[in-house]
Amino acid sequence: MSTIRKAAEKPVADEYRGSKVKSTIAWTFAWIFALFQVVLALFPFIFMLINSFRKQFDMLRQGVFHLPDPWYFNNYVEVVTNGFFGYFLRSVIVVAVSLVLLLAIASCAAYPLSRMEFKLRALLYAGIVACMSVPMHVTLIPVFKLTQSMNLYDKLWSLVGPYVTFALPMSVFILVAFMKTIPKELEEAAEIDGCNRFNNFTLLILPLAKSGLSTLAIYNGVSMWNEFAFANTLIINPGNKTLPLALGQFKGEHSLDIPIMLAVLTLSALPMIILFIIFQDKLVKGMMAGAVKG
Numbered sequence: 001m002s003t004i005r006k007a008a009e010k011p012v013a014d015e016y017r018g019s020k021v022k023s024t025i026a027w028t029f030a031w032i033f034a035l036f037q038v039v040l041a042l043f044p045f046i047f048m049l050i051n052s053f054r055k056q057f058d059m060l061r062q063g064v065f066h067l068p069d070p071w072y073f074n075n076y077v078e079v080v081t082n083g084f085f086g087y088f089l090r091s092v093i094v095v096a097v098s099l100v101l102l103l104a105i106a107s108c109a110a111y112p113l114s115r116m117e118f119k120l121r122a123l124l125y126a127g128i129v130a131c132m133s134v135p136m137h138v139t140l141i142p143v144f145k146l147t148q149s150m151n152l153y154d155k156l157w158s159l160v161g162p163y164v165t166f167a168l169p170m171s172v173f174i175l176v177a178f179m180k181t182i183p184k185e186l187e188e189a190a191e192i193d194g195c196n197r198f199n200n201f202t203l204l205i206l207p208l209a210k211s212g213l214s215t216l217a218i219y220n221g222v223s224m225w226n227e228f229a230f231a232n233t234l235i236i237n238p239g240n241k242t243l244p245l246a247l248g249q250f251k252g253e254h255s256l257d258i259p260i261m262l263a264v265l266t267l268s269a270l271p272m273i274i275l276f277i278i279f280q281d282k283l284v285k286g287m288m289a290g291a292v293k294g
Contacts, residue, residue, distance in 0.1 A: 052262035075263040091243040095224045098163040110175035111201050131169040158234040167220045178212035243268050
């Protein structure tokens, strides 16, 4: 009897060992791939950070892959004392105003498109989605002419319009998909309790869409923070320039000072990296919530 039992248990044990070996191999490859991705993502920033602590010609004398000898901190002192925080503050203002307007307009547009039935809804939504295919840089000249005619040229607020306009189609598309996952029974229950459409939107839908709004804020905030083409086209006065244009101030008069430019880039990238580390859980939750029905 024991012999029969051992014979029956042997295939099960072999199958368990086989599945365990396969699982170990799969996890090993997953870890190797993850470490490769981490190295690939961190290498440019580490390279930029290390070389920002060199003197102007140390990259030629020492090589770019060796540690600085000595570590030269005056690059950061010079950047900070020569107007860096002015560029930084202007970028913060433009991005903050643009994001507030973008999220307000996108949520107001996405609510009726996702929760209401009316004529031309599908056509209107298709038109918004079609705008996603228009490259923003194709419109540089028309936007430049429009800005001049509105007397906004060379002013900080000239950037808000293009930033909001070209981020709007993608934001509406994502929010519509996200709001469709919110059960309609919640709105029906709220209407029974006396809520109208406006209260449903402000008190029910917006709080439930907080993860999606956070995702859009992070995604679009990074794009606006790093945007160069419109800022370089619409602003000439150094007193109105944003952070992506700060490199022109620190490049050097007769030769390129690469380490000091890398110091500017490092300081420019740090705020977005810190914000992403702090809010990465909200970004992941927002992306996952919009992908699940019900």
